[in-house]
Amino acid sequence: MKRLHKLGAWEAASLLASREITSEDLVRDCLAQIEAREPHIHAFVHLSPDTAIAQARQIDAGTRRGLLHGIPFGVKDLFDTADAPTGYGSPIYASYQPSADAAAVAHCRAAGGILLGKTVTTELANMQPTAYVASPNLVPAVASDAVVTTRNPHNFEHTPGGSSSGSAAAVASFMLPLSLGTQTAGSLIRPAAFCGVVGFKPSHNRIAKAGVKSLSETLDTLGGFARSVRDAALLGSVLTGDARIAHPSCFAEVDASQANLDKDLQGIRVGLCQTPEWNLADSDTQEAWALATQLLQNAKLQKLELPAAFSNLVAVQKDIQAYETARSLLPENRQVPCRLSAPLQALLAYGETISGQAHVANLLATHHARQQVQDLWRQVDVIFAPSTIGAAPYGLAHTGDPLFCRTWTLLGLPCIHLPFTKTADGLPMGLQLIGGYGQDHKLLAAAHTLHQQLLRQG
């Protein structure tokens, strides 16, 4: 019998709806895949196999609940869960058990989704990988007290990226079809890029943040991972409550003829935006860019220059993140500074050097840039831009640089990473698409078409 863990969420939802498969079998096959792969990947800090199987049986016995009916999902360990411990990637919260689910988790469950486990986050969703004692329940431990860090499924010596490390790695290694994460700088798009999956960061503040550890009011954005655009759309629709995002008419024709695909491509105005930081992109990113622009030549491509003032936005984003994170994490930094890593302490110390006056100037610059960017949508439907400097870097001590995500996060625009090629070393490469604020449904519809074309020839 065919194992089901390789099914995408959209396909599984369809097979569940027609009762060709059961949620229990889907959950069991994902758990089997976790048992096989987790000892090498270390994507999870907690698994809920028994609860998940019991819930799957309930789902199989009941009527349809929503878009995620019977679909297993994972949740970054920055989201509170009422029935699983929540550690925020920090020893400070090692034994913390929240009393309620985060709103986003509750929305996935209300739509019929089945929480399979909590996935590894970096320390308090910052830059430092979390080393945790292997391994969660269910999985035979590598060694019962070995300290491990999440690995890239494509090459165990390379980082999966962060801070949503486990969520990206779990989806990439077919342990789960969907998972939740957050982005403050580049924590959805970067791990998606490094692990070769689709990462979707919706428009800022479209998803209720209740029950997610808060770092930066201005930047924190909830989102998720999937292996296709239409799977990401299912999740995005549930999280935002916008039915347009997963409207079947946008995603039906996965096997469209090249002629039909070309017709769709011709209707999409794509702004090619290398960004002011392009000189820092390495040869892998440059090659992926050249390949993509060639593959998408039937779309309406045009070079897009950002307003001159935008060249400063990376610096603005960095300082807003440092200032707000330092203020958000003051309770931990006052009470137990010794339990914060040295790099995180350094970030907080830097944040504390920024004056409230300078911070307001940064907020006003952000508001102004968010206004200015609205003009771009008269010229283009979506923006095509680099996701990362290059492929997943070697080593597990760092999670890579979010450079190419900072500006788009600051602008609050919806972004989606599209994987479509590999480096000579076999590491995934892709690029991101950016849409207008609140136009998540248009972004995903365009992304689906463009991704079909990139995958067909990439």
Added chain:
Amino acid sequence: MKRLHKLGAWEAASLLASREITSEDLVRDCLAQIEAREPHIHAFVHLSPDTAIAQARQIDAGTRRGLLHGIPFGVKDLFDTADAPTGYGSPIYASYQPSADAAAVAHCRAAGGILLGKTVTTELANMQPTAYVASPNLVPAVASDAVVTTRNPHNFEHTPGGSSSGSAAAVASFMLPLSLGTQTAGSLIRPAAFCGVVGFKPSHNRIAKAGVKSLSETLDTLGGFARSVRDAALLGSVLTGDARIAHPSCFAEVDASQANLDKDLQGIRVGLCQTPEWNLADSDTQEAWALATQLLQNAKLQKLELPAAFSNLVAVQKDIQAYETARSLLPENRQVPCRLSAPLQALLAYGETISGQAHVANLLATHHARQQVQDLWRQVDVIFAPSTIGAAPYGLAHTGDPLFCRTWTLLGLPCIHLPFTKTADGLPMGLQLIGGYGQDHKLLAAAHTLHQQLLRQG
């Protein structure tokens, strides 16, 4: 010996700095006032007298920590506290003990403030007053199992307003010089108006929200209560990290001569904005308005018309609040709907009828209005507007209407309520001042001058 509980925060800070008083005596006098008044007011759900006295002794023995050095403060029970239970005004969280302080609480403590107690919030900071079993530790209970609701210190038969009911009532009845609250519609300005204290709502997202129960990303704003503008400025400076907000040069001359005050007034361009809802203001608000415009005639007064599109913003604010609150409280509404009040259930049910598409349209309308409002600051320095429909309504079953606060909350602008007169029935009346985004320091400096004038003759 003079009792110290009537001291404002600014004056107390000055006397503490010169060691003319001790923090321990200040805390003890506030506790004595609580013991006397709390059985009638019911402002607190929890008190920490022993911890507070111990901390005051440490403060007295140590070096100066910051702007709130040795000053007692109270915190709305919507903010997490590591050393006091946190109930969010809901039976769902009756026994909840957070593991860490909210960031705002940590900032007050880091500045030397002493947490004296948790103050009553309405149910999950919505419209329903919380009835709780009297009375917190320390205070002799009215009756050991009596169910009580916070009362207006000026007339026990009238509401103190909400949702920050206890924080406003505690400051109004001299139980505390400062307290923290939140506003999603009118939950700072309205109780400040009804209780006759200064209520300060800073610019949206200037204060870290970590550890405060989240209802609405777009609207939730942290702030606080005091009995003078300069006391509110002390608190605002600590909460935002902006040293300009409490700069002594803005507040030194409380006893300025009328000639000097008139000179200062002449430098302030005040936009008089009755708002499109003025026809709903009652005669008390109309009389306060007439009195204020007469008292402030030496300022540069001008009538200010809002852009026509703003007439719709009250409806936009209501729908954004309902949509986001329904999504934020889904965990509670899914798990224990029976423990939510009927009015809150009705609000959540209404929020669930709003589509994601309609919500995005509301967010875009908000962004547009936030842009448009920037033009107003070319004409005026501050806007003068009604705070409430009238004085505190009779009865404890409702907390009054936030109508006149909704637009300013939606716009994210800093607001401050200035009490300056009373109705024929002895209930407090005042009006609010509104400033430009991020210009909290300018708003408070102008508010201080205008309030001096209003109090001198009001």
